[in-house]
Amino acid sequence: MLPVYGTKIYTSKVVDGNEVIDSADYTIPPFSFVNQDSVVVNNETVKGKIYVADFFFTSCPSICPKMKKEMLRVYEKYKANNEVIILSFSIDPARDTVARLKNYSGKLGLENSSKWHMLTGEKDSIYAIAASFLVSAAEDPNAPGGHVHSGNFILVDKQSRLRGYYDGTKTESVDKLLGDIDILLQEKQP
Amino acid sequence: MxxxxxxxxxxxxxxxxxxxxxxxxxxxxxQHPGKTSYQKECAQCHGDKGEGIKSLIPPLIDADFAIQNIDSIPCWIKNGLNHPITVNGKLYDQPMYPISIDEIQTANIINYISREFLKNKTEVNSAWVKEKWNNCP
Missing domain, CATH: 1.20.5 (Single alpha-helices involved in coiled-coils or other helix-helix interfaces)
Incomplete structure (x- = not known):
């Protein structure tokens, strides 16, 4: 059983004159971005799917190539399983246009963009979604490439709940992710 | 006694x-003295075995571009490489970023790459690296 991350949301309601406290797990709020094929990817796209998210930018000189190499392992393993998809958000959306993301995904040899979406959109929305995954992403003129971001891979379940964080630059950590995706695939849906 | x-x-x-x-x-x-530095500074893109990443990062294994331009490697390490290159017949245009390491580590890394991946027996030293650095484009 994998943990569920994020603060539970408590609501109170009155049932038969008594106050009842209800709790709900934290979930990723609705979003909408565009992928490398100009296709809109939003909360409907990921509905009922397990997905792995990460943050990167195509001109990133430091940890991104290694992260993409590790993400390729996720891509290869679940290529034929349509319950699992990948979302890579660009934190440099002004430069990372659809054309540029298409070029980058081509260099990684991706044939199937509905399996691994590389996403761009409004900068503020990208930073907001990073915050909702509980990871950091920011501009920093002193960092290599001008941006800093978490090297995490984030595992999200079919109900949009946060289920795991992994170091996308470490092979052993991504081994753990692959095992945890298999655990999630076995999980019974409510 | x-x-x-x-x-x-x-x-x-x-x-x-x-x-x-x-x-x-x-x-x-x-253990080769350049191995640790290579793994720390270079392997995350070029790979532990010098294999590169798909069409994103060029391999170092038998890389003709590196073998032909061995004299330029110190400057690529110091200043990065920001133009498209062709390695073993394939085009790569992802920029290489500069690494801040001294001339001794640079020489060790070049010797490690030469021996492990380029099958090249020439050894370089820190004086050679410094001389190349003084003439970077």
């Missing part, structure tokens, strides 16, 4: 040699 030293001296030498050989046998090899 003199006799004792005469016997002990060769024994000590044999003992030291035995420890040395034991180390080589148990560790399998003597």
């Amino acid at each position: 003199k006799k004792l030293i005469r016997y002990l001296a060769p024994l000590t030498i044999v003992l030291i040699a035995a420890i040395f050989i034991y180390n080589i046998v148990t560790n399998g090899y003597i």
Whole structure:
């Protein structure tokens, strides 16, 4: 059983004159971005799917190539399983246009963009979604490439709940992710 | 006393040699001084085995571009590389970022890459690296 991350949301309601406290797990709020094929990817796209998210930018000189190499392992393993998809958000959306993301995904040899979406959109929305995954992403003129971001891979379940964080630059950590995706695939849906 | 030293001296030498050989046998090899620096500074893109990443990052294994331009490698490490290159017939245009390491580490890395991936026996030293650095484009 994998943990569920994020603060539970408590609501109170009155049932038969008594106050009842209800709790709900934290979930990723609705979003909408565009992928490398100009296709809109939003909360409907990921509905009922397990997905792995990460943050990167195509001109990133430091940890991104290694992260993409590790993400390729996720891509290869679940290529034929349509319950699992990948979302890579660009934190440099002004430069990372659809054309540029298409070029980058081509260099990684991706044939199937509905399996691994590389996403761009409004900068503020990208930073907001990073915050909702509980990871950091920011501009920093002193960092290599001008941006800093978490090297995490984030595992999200079919109900949009946060289920795991992994170091996308470490092979052993991504081994753990692959095992945890298999655990999630076995999980019974409510 | 003199006799004792005469016997002990060769024994000590044999003992030291035995420890040395034991180390080589148990560790399998003597680690190249450039290996740690390579793994820290280069491997996350070029790979532990110099294999590169798909069409994003060029391989170092038998890389003709590196073999033909060995004199330029110190400047690529120091200043990065920001234009498209062709390696073994394939075009790569992801920029290489500069690494801040000294001339000794740079020489060690180049020797490690040469020996492990380029099958090149020439060894370079820190003076050679400095000389190349003084003439970077």
